[in-house]
Amino acid sequence: xxxxxxxxxxxxxxxxxxxxxxxxxxxxxxxxxxxxxxxxxxxxxxxxxxxxxxxxxxxxxxxxxxxxxxxxxxxxxxxxxxxxxxxxxxxxxxxxxxxxxxxxxxxxxxxxxxxxxxxxxxxxxxxxxxxxxxxxxxxxxxxxxxxxxxxxxxxxxxxxxxxxxxxxxxxxxxxxxxxxxxxxxxxxxxxxxxxxxxxxxxxxxxxxxxxxxxxxxxxxxxxxxxxxxxxxxxxxxxxxxxxxxxxxxxxxxxxxxxxxxxxxxxxxxxxxxxxxxxxxxxxxxxxxxxxxxxxx
Amino acid sequence: xxxxxxxxxxxxxxxxxxxxxxxxxxxxxxxxxxxxxxxxxxxxxxxxxxxxxxxxxxxxxxxxxxxxxxxxxxxxxxxxxxxxxxxxxxxxxxxxxxxxxxxxxxxxxxxxxxxxxxxxxxxxxxxxxxxxxxxxxxxxxxxxxxxxxxxxxxxxxxxxxxxxxxxxxxxxxxxxxxxxxxxxxxxxxxxxxxxxxxxxxxxxxxxxxxxxxxxxxxxxxxxxxxxxxxxxxxxxxxxxxxxxxxxxxxxxxxxxxxxxxxxxxxxxxxxxxxxxxxx
Amino acid sequence: xxxxxxxxxxxxxxxxxxxxxxxxxxxxxxxxxxxxxxxxxxxxxxxxxxxxxxxxxxxxxxxxxxxxxxxxxxxxxxxxxxxxxxxxxxxxxxxxxxxxxxxxxxxxxxxxxxxxxxxxxxxxxxxxxxxxxxxxxxxxxxxxxxxxxxxxxxxxxxxxxxxxxxxxxxxxxxxxxxxxxxxxxxxxxxxxxxxxxxxxxxxxxxxxxxxxxxxxxxxxxxxxxxxxxxxxxxxxxxxxxxxxxxxxxxxxxxxxxxxxxxxxxxxxxxxxxxxxxxxxxxxxxxxxxxxxxxxxxxxxxxxxxxxxxxxxxxxxxxxxxxxxxxxxxxxxxxxxx
Numbered sequence: 001x002x003x004x005x006x007x008x009x010x011x012x013x014x015x016x017x018x019x020x021x022x023x024x025x026x027x028x029x030x031x032x033x034x035x036x037x038x039x040x041x042x043x044x045x046x047x048x049x050x051x052x053x054x055x056x057x058x059x060x061x062x063x064x065x066x067x068x069x070x071x072x073x074x075x076x077x078x079x080x081x082x083x084x085x086x087x088x089x090x091x092x093x094x095x096x097x098x099x100x101x102x103x104x105x106x107x108x109x110x111x112x113x114x115x116x117x118x119x120x121x122x123x124x125x126x127x128x129x130x131x132x133x134x135x136x137x138x139x140x141x142x143x144x145x146x147x148x149x150x151x152x153x154x155x156x157x158x159x160x161x162x163x164x165x166x167x168x169x170x171x172x173x174x175x176x177x178x179x180x181x182x183x184x185x186x187x188x189x190x191x192x193x194x195x196x197x198x199x200x201x202x203x204x205x206x207x208x209x210x211x212x213x214x215x216x217x218x219x220x221x222x223x224x225x226x227x228x229x230x231x232x233x234x235x236x237x238x239x240x241x242x243x244x245x246x247x248x249x250x251x252x253x254x255x256x257x258x259x260x261x262x263x264x265x266x267x268x269x270x271x272x273x274x275x276x277x278x279x280x281x282x283x284x285x286x287x288x289x290x291x292x293x294x295x296x
Numbered sequence: 297x298x299x300x301x302x303x304x305x306x307x308x309x310x311x312x313x314x315x316x317x318x319x320x321x322x323x324x325x326x327x328x329x330x331x332x333x334x335x336x337x338x339x340x341x342x343x344x345x346x347x348x349x350x351x352x353x354x355x356x357x358x359x360x361x362x363x364x365x366x367x368x369x370x371x372x373x374x375x376x377x378x379x380x381x382x383x384x385x386x387x388x389x390x391x392x393x394x395x396x397x398x399x400x401x402x403x404x405x406x407x408x409x410x411x412x413x414x415x416x417x418x419x420x421x422x423x424x425x426x427x428x429x430x431x432x433x434x435x436x437x438x439x440x441x442x443x444x445x446x447x448x449x450x451x452x453x454x455x456x457x458x459x460x461x462x463x464x465x466x467x468x469x470x471x472x473x474x475x476x477x478x479x480x481x482x483x484x485x486x487x488x489x490x491x492x493x494x495x496x497x498x499x500x501x502x503x504x505x506x507x508x509x510x511x512x513x514x515x516x517x518x519x520x521x522x523x524x525x526x527x528x529x530x531x532x533x534x535x536x537x538x539x540x541x542x543x544x545x546x547x548x549x550x551x552x553x554x555x556x557x558x559x560x561x562x563x564x565x566x567x568x569x570x571x572x573x574x575x
Numbered sequence: 576x577x578x579x580x581x582x583x584x585x586x587x588x589x590x591x592x593x594x595x596x597x598x599x600x601x602x603x604x605x606x607x608x609x610x611x612x613x614x615x616x617x618x619x620x621x622x623x624x625x626x627x628x629x630x631x632x633x634x635x636x637x638x639x640x641x642x643x644x645x646x647x648x649x650x651x652x653x654x655x656x657x658x659x660x661x662x663x664x665x666x667x668x669x670x671x672x673x674x675x676x677x678x679x680x681x682x683x684x685x686x687x688x689x690x691x692x693x694x695x696x697x698x699x700x701x702x703x704x705x706x707x708x709x710x711x712x713x714x715x716x717x718x719x720x721x722x723x724x725x726x727x728x729x730x731x732x733x734x735x736x737x738x739x740x741x742x743x744x745x746x747x748x749x750x751x752x753x754x755x756x757x758x759x760x761x762x763x764x765x766x767x768x769x770x771x772x773x774x775x776x777x778x779x780x781x782x783x784x785x786x787x788x789x790x791x792x793x794x795x796x797x798x799x800x801x802x803x804x805x806x807x808x809x810x811x812x813x814x815x816x817x818x819x820x821x822x823x824x825x826x827x828x829x830x831x832x833x834x835x836x837x838x839x840x841x842x843x844x845x846x847x848x849x850x851x852x853x854x855x856x857x858x859x860x861x862x863x864x865x866x867x868x869x870x871x872x873x874x875x876x877x878x879x880x881x882x883x884x885x886x887x888x889x890x891x892x893x894x895x896x897x898x899x900x901x902x903x904x905x906x907x908x909x910x911x912x
């Protein structure tokens with residue numbers, strides 16, 4: 001339909017002769033200036049602040065803050081929470097994407113909206129609802145206590161709140177891609193005699209592996225950083241139910257600002273790693289998408 | 297078996313529908329729907345009068361004004377500047393562009409609490425930026441606005457970028473040959489094409505800002521009637537054993553969030569149709 | 576026997592030998608749910624108690640801490656936070672544990688000496704070094720142009736003591752009555768720029784973020800701020816009259832009976848009353864009730880005329896209902912400022 005191939009990124013090659021469709025240079029530089037100024041003010045400076053404040057009292061204080069027992073416990077809890085929440089949402093995302101993308105059924109749009117729900121719910125409300133369900137005054141509170149099971153104010157509650165908040169990430173990445181890819185390849189495999197699992201492992205999954213990874217990376221980043229929902233269900237027991245973001249709040253409240261920023265910079269570094277991974281995987285995802293669009 | 301028979305619009309040879317849909321629905325119910333219903337059920341224990349009083353008392357209304365107002369303002373700013381950023385990233389070249397492009401996603405990846413303390417440190421009276429400003433930012437509604445702008449930043453950029461990238465140069469060239477100057481080309485050709493994506497990004501940023509807690513809680517003043525955001529009010533009510541009051545306000549926020557979500561989905565469907573894809 | 580066989584036997588023997596004493600020593604964990612400013616106090620106290628308990632019984636006890644605004648902490652315990660002991664800012668918050676969840680008996684406060692308060696504190700003013708705004712007493716707080724920092728009475732125990740201290744001062748002034756007291760507190764809150772949910776958050780706002788001219792503070796917090804953040808930055812001003820703040824402690828019966836930790840938990844609280852416990856309290860700027868410790872630390876505290884909540888307000892339940900519950904006087908004051 002167009003003379004320009006769709007998968008040539010417009011932005012990577014310097015424009016040749018585009019005088020009629022170019023802005024004058026000063027407009028261009030003004031726009032670049034505005035964009036960079038905006039980003040500097042709202043993005044770069046805050047990022048730099050984290051590291052500068054962390055090192056305000058020197059290297060040793062920052063390092064000590066990170067290896068201190070409560071901090072280590074917080075790091076472990078954060079990792080554990082992500083290690084449980086992300087795979088759970090991964091399995092869910094794959095199942096949902098399979099059902100939604102490969103089949104045509106009534107209520108599909110409703111399901112899509114429902115899957116997106118956690119995205120628009122305030123984290124505080126996410127925590128609140130689990131307190132309502134599992135708290136002592138809630139639905140299952142008494143039963144849980146009688147059986148000596150702890151959900152709220154213990155690790156399971158934190159995991160649940162994190163699962164809720166990161167619920168749609170993997171699904172949201174997979175669904176559009178799998179929809180664009182259609183069912184033909186899977187149907188062909190079926191005709192050739194493949195079983196359900198074979199179709200899934202050998203046809204579908206390889207086609208979406210980068211989008212899957214992308215979704216997992218996003219899900220993971222959010223799981224590490226969740227604050228509001230976990231704050232409501234945590235109980236703030238030092239060394240036990242404090243995740244890294246909560247631990248940062250505690251340090252902040254104990255005048256240990258350098259320490260708070262030190263732990264924060266750990267998370268900030270993690271965020272930067274996430275961005276790098278995202279960037280690397282994004283190119284592959286774009287490739288998958290273009291293949292899907294062209295291949296139909 | 298059950299699901300296939302009831303719901304499938306046309307027969308499919310692919311297996312696994314029941315399993316996949318069954319698991320999806322089960323997980324969705326257990327993790328999302330049933331807990332969310334707890335909020336509504338708790339609120340139903342209130343009489344209409346009590347509910348109305350809980351959600352319309354002056355302090356609560358003041359918090360709505362702040363939350364919705366600041367979120368709207370932040371989303372608008374992000375719409376304008378986010379568009380400019382997307383334009384610059386797609387169309388122009390400068391050193392470090394790739395780094396800037398990757399960093400736009402920082403608010404997605406950075407934990408909200410980290411953003412919160414960093415922004416507070418910056419915009420307090422003695423902060424790097426705060427000390428140069430003649431007015432107070434931290435602990436005022438302005439601070440809330442700043443935090444919400446930060447976290448909404450990537451939404452507009454990321455929804456507009458793909459559309460700008462796919463924009464066919466021929467359209468612009470045609471407009472130019474027909475005598476349009478650059479501004480006319482922009483406002484009459486490019487903008488209408490980008491509009492659905494822009495609106496979607498705006499709505500996403502708005503929805504995200506509404507519920508935000510972690511990054512705002514450090515920089516907001518938390519003064520009832522002035523700089524108290526609605527999520528904080530929910531937590532405060534919770535801490536006063538007023539569960540029903542907390543859930544009442546939560547229900548108001550949930551309804552607003554659902555409505556927004558619906559609008560966003562409609563916008564995205566509109567955008568997809570505009571782009572020529574079948575949804 | 577082959578070398579490896581011998582090695583294995585040795586390893587088994589060592590493991591067995593190591594297991595025996597640990598099998599005899601019990602490991603107990605307690606959860607102490609406390610209010611905001613006691614972080615440093617209990618960090619020290621828990622160490623001392625662990626050593627004391629180990630020496631006395633040979634068992635190891637680990638005390639975990641949770642801190643937050645007193646009201647918020649009480650709510651968490653009601654929601655199921657498994658506190659063996661609660662050490663909160665005011666009796667009313669603990670009363671709620673009985674009223675809302677029957678976690679302890681109604682007469683819990685009589686079980687330990689002095690209304691179950693092993694130390695007391697009061698409300699003082701923290702000001703910038705040199706006291707540039709010349710704040711000497713409560714009346715200076717309502718002057719125009721003065722910014723007062725206090726946490727939110729709805730969530731913070733310390734904030735409620737602040738409020739009641741201000742109210743009590745206005746009542747006790749010559750010609751003071753309820754209406755004048757209300758005017759005074761309204762004027763006070765008109766001068767408040769930001770409300771944090773806990774005492775510690777508010778102190779951070781005052782000290783680190785440079786907000787406000789005066790911080791209404793727990794006495795021990797004020798001392799801690801001066802010590803931690805620099806005596807060259809802040810001064811403490813003790814007003815003419817203030818309220819006797821009694822932060823009480825108690826075991827949470829339902830929890831300790833279920834977990835079987837009543838003995839340790841009770842011993843933990845009683846240790847607060849012991850000479851060693853009182854010394855730690857004094858060291859952390861709490862006013863000890865034990866006469867010997869009080870004498871030792873007398874020089875660090877200023878003598879101030881103190882009234883109690885019972886004599887001015889008729890007790891916590893009256894005060895909470897009238898002032899701090901929804902629709903109470905604080906809500907009315909605040910909405911109408």
